[in-house]
Amino acid sequence: MAPNKRQLAMVMDLNKCIGCQTCTIACKRLWTRDEGMEYMWWNSVNTQPGRGTPRDWEQMGGGFRDGHARPGRMPTRRDFGEAWEFNHEEVFFGGKGAKAHLKVQGEEPDWGPNWDEDQGAGEYPNAYYFYLPRICNHCTHPACLEACPRKAIVKRQEDGIVLVDEDRCRGYRFCMEACPYKKIYFNQAAKVAQKCIFCFPRIEQGVANACARQCPGRVRFLGYRDDHEAPIWKLVDQWKVALPLHPDYETEPNVFYVPPLAPPRYDEKGELDESQPRIPNEYLISLFGPVVLDALEVLKAEMAKTRGGGKSELMDLLIAYRWKEMFGGFDRDPATIEWTKA
Amino acid sequence: MQAPYLPNSGVDTLLDPGAPAWGSVPREQLKLEGTPLGLQPSSAIRSRWMERKIGNIDRVEVAAAHDGRDLAFRLEWDDATENGQASDSDQFPDAAAVLLPTVPGASIVTMGGPGGAVNAWYWRADADGGRHVVAEGIGSSRTLDGEWVRGRGIWKAGRWQVVIARALRIDTPEPVAQLEPGQKTGLAIAVWDGANGERAGIKAYSGPTWRDLVLDAMPAGRRS
Numbered sequence: 001m002a003p004n005k006r007q008l009a010m011v012m013d014l015n016k017c018i019g020c021q022t023c024t025i026a027c028k029r030l031w032t033r034d035e036g037m038e039y040m041w042w043n044s045v046n047t048q049p050g051r052g053t054p055r056d057w058e059q060m061g062g063g064f065r066d067g068h069a070r071p072g073r074m075p076t077r078r079d080f081g082e083a084w085e086f087n088h089e090e091v092f093f094g095g096k097g098a099k100a101h102l103k104v105q106g107e108e109p110d111w112g113p114n115w116d117e118d119q120g121a122g123e124y125p126n127a128y129y130f131y132l133p134r135i136c137n138h139c140t141h142p143a144c145l146e147a148c149p150r151k152a153i154v155k156r157q158e159d160g161i162v163l164v165d166e167d168r169c170r171g172y173r174f175c176m177e178a179c180p181y182k183k184i185y186f187n188q189a190a191k192v193a194q195k196c197i198f199c200f201p202r203i204e205q206g207v208a209n210a211c212a213r214q215c216p217g218r219v220r221f222l223g224y225r226d227d228h229e230a231p232i233w234k235l236v237d238q239w240k241v242a243l244p245l246h247p248d249y250e251t252e253p254n255v256f257y258v259p260p261l262a263p264p265r266y267d268e269k270g271e272l273d274e275s276q277p278r279i280p281n282e283y284l285i286s287l288f289g290p291v292v293l294d295a296l297e298v299l300k301a302e303m304a305k306t307r308g309g310g311k312s313e314l315m316d317l318l319i320a321y322r323w324k325e326m327f328g329g330f331d332r333d334p335a336t337i338e339w340t341k342a
Numbered sequence: 343m344q345a346p347y348l349p350n351s352g353v354d355t356l357l358d359p360g361a362p363a364w365g366s367v368p369r370e371q372l373k374l375e376g377t378p379l380g381l382q383p384s385s386a387i388r389s390r391w392m393e394r395k396i397g398n399i400d401r402v403e404v405a406a407a408h409d410g411r412d413l414a415f416r417l418e419w420d421d422a423t424e425n426g427q428a429s430d431s432d433q434f435p436d437a438a439a440v441l442l443p444t445v446p447g448a449s450i451v452t453m454g455g456p457g458g459a460v461n462a463w464y465w466r467a468d469a470d471g472g473r474h475v476v477a478e479g480i481g482s483s484r485t486l487d488g489e490w491v492r493g494r495g496i497w498k499a500g501r502w503q504v505v506i507a508r509a510l511r512i513d514t515p516e517p518v519a520q521l522e523p524g525q526k527t528g529l530a531i532a533v534w535d536g537a538n539g540e541r542a543g544i545k546a547y548s549g550p551t552w553r554d555l556v557l558d559a560m561p562a563g564r565r566s
Contacts, residue, residue: 062386069385071392074432147386149481149542172542173431178386186431 007160011221011235011242013258019131023211030210036189038083041113042196043211045133049121053113054079054182063143063180063249072177081112128278130260136183136196137253138162147178161198180249206332218320223328230328239314241295243288259292343370345406347558353412357494359503367405374400374546382543383480397546398535410560414507415440424497425536426467434536435468438504441530442519450530451550453477459517463506465493524559528552
């Protein structure tokens with residue numbers, strides 16, 4: 001496979017994500033409303049530490065180890081969580097007033113795509129959690145693409161977006177086993193694999209991804225990896241505060257995360273205890289590798305600068321004073337485009 | 343194997359695996375083997391199947407007959423579980439296919455090659471009918487337009503009975519098998535066991551060499 005000429009990337013600042021799922025819904029309404037897509041959440045936000053979606057995906061294998069394919073497990077719809085049906089009709093139009101409540105219809109579910117929301121870990125008063133939004137990582141070394149026996153997955157030359165060619169896809173699902181992030185879904189109606197398309201029809205019109213543009217918390221930066229004037233390069237390469245999730249999977253993701261800082265811990269006397277972090281380092285290292293500690297040090301140092309009344313280019317960048325500057329030039333208003341459905 | 347000429351049987355009749363017409367057609371037992379791990383086209387597939395059995399179905403009973411217009415294959419094999427419509431992504435349908443060369447010496451294990459296409463008549467337990475497939479190398483298979491291939495399967499008491507049929511000759515520029523009564527050609531069979539997660543190149547097949555298939559000539563004076 002010839003290397004792609006340019007690579008689009010996204011940075012998500014985990015210190016700003018409030019877990020509101022606006023990104024999730026923006027994506028859902030735009031891309032996954034057809035038959036067979038009911039259970040799909042190309043964008044998901046889960047509470048960490050947690051089992052995530054699909055359930056326990058970090059224990060499912062896939063990706064590579066020392067350059068060799070690592071066997072991966074097939075995520076099932078039960079693992080992702082079924083699309084629940086509710087008694088909307090009865091509650092909203094049944095004339096039963098407060099006597100009727102929203103209830104999942106059919107079998108009582110024991111799992112869902114955001115089942116362990118806000119559970120986190122740790123003990124009061126030092127409990128901790130943070131939100132982890134996830135999309136397809138549009139990897140530089142995509143395990144899905146490599147796994148497909150039909151070359152039905154392509155990585156676009158012009159921007160590195162990874163797409164499933166649904167005309168070539170036969171629904172064999174080797175990609176779902178191979179993707180270590182378990183971000184590929186099987187459409188039982190169309191019998192093809194489907195996943196996040198990085199909103200390429202928007203990107204091609206200069207419009208940022210729906211998940212990025214709709215984010216109320218200004219969490220998501222977008223742009224080309226090699227654009228030195230835009231935030232992605234500055235956060236990933238210059239400041240080195242944005243890191244790929246699970247670099248140990250060796251697929252080289254193009255989604256990067258600014259790791260979460262947390263408030264200080266309390267000791268037994270109720271005093272602030274800054275000798276150790278509230279979120280254990282080992283946990284963050286398990287997600288982002290040992291360089292996460294360096295990234296956190298940079299973040300703390302730059303925060304300290306601004307607390308002292310100084311200026312920090314990094315903090316200004318992360319605060320994202322100017323919303324449109326987050327999008328690496330993809331800042332066109334989608335309302336200015338006449339969209340047609342093919 | 344011999345494909346006898348059964349006048350007036352008609353493909354609609356033969357598509358029923360239980361049709362009395364099949365009673366007079368000789369059946370041949372073919373041993374099946376798993377496709378070689380080393381030929382699976384990606385390292386992800388090879389690593390996943392390194393320690394798993396490829397090709398759960400070890401034999402298939404094959405019969406073939408033609409009526410001068412259509413050629414039908416009847417396959418029968420033991421399969422303890424019926425895997426049809428899947429309800430989740432870890433479930434795969436049972437399937438079977440008949441493979442024919444389009445040029446002498448076309449390669450089975452590589453699913454043909456450039457300029458040496460193989461032609462598969464494919465049936466799958468989760469869909470009515472069949473698929474008409476051309477391949478010119480691993481991973482290159484294409485399903486052709488048109489409902490040329492017909493298939494029907496019945497699973498009963500731990501056994502699949504499947505008929506796959508197509509017209510002997512069809513009008514297409516695609517590299518497909520064009521057959522006629524009296525002709526001798528090659529034949530290979532593949533069976534997928536859905537319960538074992540078999541799909542794509544993960545299957546049982548009749549081996550790397552073509553079996554003979556001889557289509558009985560029609561008596562003089564009859565034309566297809």
